[in-house]
Amino acid sequence: MRIGITCYPTFGGSGVVATELGIALARRGDDVHFISYALPSRLNILHERVHFHEVTVTPYPLFDPYPPYTLALATKMAEVADYEKLDVLHVHYAIPHAISAHLAKQILGSTRLKVITTLHGTDITLVGRDASYLPITKFGIEVSDGVTAVSRWLRDETASNFDTKKRIEVIPNFVDPKRFRRDRTAFCQLFGSSSDKLLCHVSNFRPVKRVMDVLAIFDRATHVVPSRMIMIGDGPDRSRAEAFCRERDLRDRVFFLGNVPNLEEIVGASDLFLLPSETESFGMAALEAMASEVPVIATKAGGLPEVIADGESGYLLPVGDVDAMSARAIEILSNPELQQRMGRAGRHIAETRFNVEKIVPQYRDFYEQVIATRVSSRA
Numbered sequence: 279m280r281i282g283i284t285c286y287p288t289f290g291g292s293g294v295v296a297t298e299l300g301i302a303l304a305r306r307g308d309d310v311h312f313i314s315y316a317l318p319s320r321l322n323i324l325h326e327r328v329h330f331h332e333v334t335v336t337p338y339p340l341f342d343p344y345p346p347y348t349l350a351l352a353t354k355m356a357e358v359a360d361y362e363k364l365d366v367l368h369v370h371y372a373i374p375h376a377i378s379a380h381l382a383k384q385i386l387g388s389t390r391l392k393v394i395t396t397l398h399g400t401d402i403t404l405v406g407r408d409a410s411y412l413p414i415t416k417f418g419i420e421v422s423d424g425v426t427a428v429s430r431w432l433r434d435e436t437a438s439n440f441d442t443k444k445r446i447e448v449i450p451n452f453v454d455p456k457r458f459r460r461d462r463t464a465f466c467q468l469f470g471s472s473s474d475k476l477l478c479h480v481s482n483f484r485p486v487k488r489v490m491d492v493l494a495i496f497d498r499a500t501h502v503v504p505s506r507m508i509m510i511g512d513g514p515d516r517s518r519a520e521a522f523c524r525e526r527d528l529r530d531r532v533f534f535l536g537n538v539p540n541l542e543e544i545v546g547a548s549d550l551f552l553l554p555s556e557t558e559s560f561g562m563a564a565l566e567a568m569a570s571e572v573p574v575i576a577t578k579a580g581g582l583p584e585v586i587a588d589g590e591s592g593y594l595l596p597v598g599d600v601d602a603m604s605a606r607a608i609e610i611l612s613n614p615e616l617q618q619r620m621g622r623a624g625r626h627i628a629e630t631r632f633n634v635e636k637i638v639p640q641y642r643d644f645y646e647q648v649i650a651t652r653v654s655s656r657a
């Protein structure tokens with residue numbers, strides 16, 4: 279099959295899923311063409327079936343300050359779909375990708391090219407609900423030939439927020455358990471071995487991630503169980519988080535690494551993963567931690583209960599309940615047997631329910647179903 283994939287190329291979860299999916303499809307024999315404004319951050323392999331097409335927006339004084347990326351993307355999509363004879367254009371994150379893909383189809387006058395949109399989370403829960411984007415998001419979803427959501431929760435939110443009857447297939451995110459696994463070797467070479475416990479958080483440091491809760495939990499836990507914290511990622515709340523660590527004299531215990539390429543080496547060495555988000559449609563970072571045998575403390579919000587088994591692979595607590603999350607963190611960090619049991623339960627869930635080997639064929643089957651459908655329908 280010849281597949282085009284468009285995503286945000288930065289370190290966000292939707293770009294990660296799109297990139298890992300494209301790589302997995304190429305390894306199984308499909309031709310995959312990534313179309314975006316930059317090389318996706320995890321697209322770090324050379325493979326004869328993986329291609330990258332960069333979208334450039336030609337500057338023009340009249341376009342300032344809003345160069346029309348959506349249109350440049352649509353043009354590039356149409357060009358690649360035409361020359362590469364794409365069967366499917368799979369876009370990740372509805373805005374603006376679903377609209378650009380629809381325009382590309384119109385440009386080509388093609389009924390052969392099928393557009394599939396995968397909804398990831400904030401495209402529905404935050405951005406898509408904003409009055410200035412709601413109608414266009416709903417339109418993008420309804421004109422797609424196929425739509426998937428990464429959790430049942432996100433499917434249901436989409437149906438109710440957008441008042442749409444469009445069929446939405448749930449295909450959850452996935453992980454490669456061969457890559458994400460417990461292994462402290464590389465970490466110890468980088469940071470030295472220590473008897474301190476290691477906590478980890480990975481995100482884009484946006485307000486929805488509640489990174490100040492992460493640090494408040496760590497601040498309490500480290501005073502009971504000597505521990506260190508690794509913060510991976512970057513974003514708007516990082517400065518505030520670093521300032522908090524300076525004020526609380528935590529600088530020798532909390533390490534802000536920014537966006538790192540070797541994520542699995544750090545996650546795989548951790549003893550506890552924290553994800554106290556306001557909402558989370560899935561929680562890709564939590565799944566990668568579970569695959570690495572790391573217990574997860576997260577919030578009972580969004581699609582997280584579909585990924586983390588409360589009391590088995592970690593604990594789910596109310597949003598903002600820092601007291602309860604700190605108490606659970608201390609419980610896990612001070613009980614190696616519990617940590618190991620929860621870690622193993624998480625790995626089992628990752629291997630059996632969210633294994634790349636199981637989920638990628640679900641996308642492939644969905645592509646085939648959509649291709650077999652003759653006419654696209656808005657409902």
Ligand code: GMT
Nearest residue numbers: 290291292398399400558559560561562
């Ligand atoms: O908002 C983000 O955290 C980034 C966003 C994205 O689209 O890049 O993440 C969303 O998609 C991920 C991959 O499907 C999910 O694992 C995250 O839960 C989801 N984020 C939210 O719902 C907040």
